Amino acid sequence: MINNNPVSEIELYKEEVISIMKELKFIKRNTKSKYNSLINSMCILQLYSSWEGFIFNTLETIKNYIRNEVIDRDVLNKQLYVLSINDYLKRISGSPNFEKKVNVMREIKELQSNVINFPLTNTKANVSSKVLNQLFYVVGINNIVNSIGDDMRTMDKYLIIRGKLAHGKEAITIRDAQVTEYSNTIVEVIDSVILKVYEYIDDDSYMKS
Secondary structure (H helix, E strand, C coil): CCCCCCCCCCCHHHHHHHHHHHHHHHHHHCCCHHHHHHHHHHHHHHHHHHHHHHHHHHHHHHHHHHHHHCCCHHHECHHHHHHHCHHHHHHHCCCCCHHHHHHHHHHHHHCCCCCCCCCCCCCCCCCCHHHHHHHHHCCCCCCHHHHHCCHHHHHHHHHHHHHHHHHCCCCCCCCHHHHHHHHHHHHHHHHHHHHHHHHHHHCCCCECC
16 A cells, blocks of 8 residues: 555646646737647647656656565566566676676576665656556556557657657747647646556565565
8 A cells, every 4th residue: 555655746746737737828818829739849848848757757766665665686577587686687787608607697686685775767768658568667667558548649640740849950930839738748647657656556566486
C-alpha cells in the first residue's frame, strides 16, 4: 500500500500546463495578432517540455520510492533487478573477454543487496508512444500506451509538429485550436499515467511476483 504520496510532486506538472495556457491568453491580449502563430509555436514547444519533464520526474519518483521502500534487491521484479545492475552489465556487453565477464559477475554477486541504485532516466528527448512504452517497461509497467488509449495518437501527432518547429525545417502555422487540443490532451494523459503509477505502487508491482 502507499505509505506516503510518491506522485504528489509530479501532479504539479498538470498545473504547469494549465499555467502555460493562462500565460498564453495574457500574452495574446497584449500582443499584435500578426505574432499569433509565433506565440502558438513557442507554446507547443513549452508544452512538450512540460510533457517530457513530467515523464522524467514520474520515473525518477518511482525509482526513489522503491529505493526508500525496498531493503533487498532480490525481491524486485525482474526488470528493476536488471536495471539496478545495469551499469555492471554494460561493462561486459559485447566483450569477448571471458575473464572480464567473470570478474564483473563476481562484483555483482558481492554487491550489498540493500544498496539499490538505478541509472538516471533517459527520455531521448523524444517521448513518443514507442519510447513511452520502453521507459515504463524497465520499471515493470507493461504497455502503458494501452492504458492511455487514443490520446497517445494525438500526442504523437504533436511530437512530429514539435520536431519540425524545433529544427526549423519548414514554416508551420500553428492555430489556437491546435494549442488547445495539445494542452488538453497532455492534461488527460498526465491523469492516465498518474492513475497507472498509483495502481503500480499500491499493488506492489515493483516486487517479484
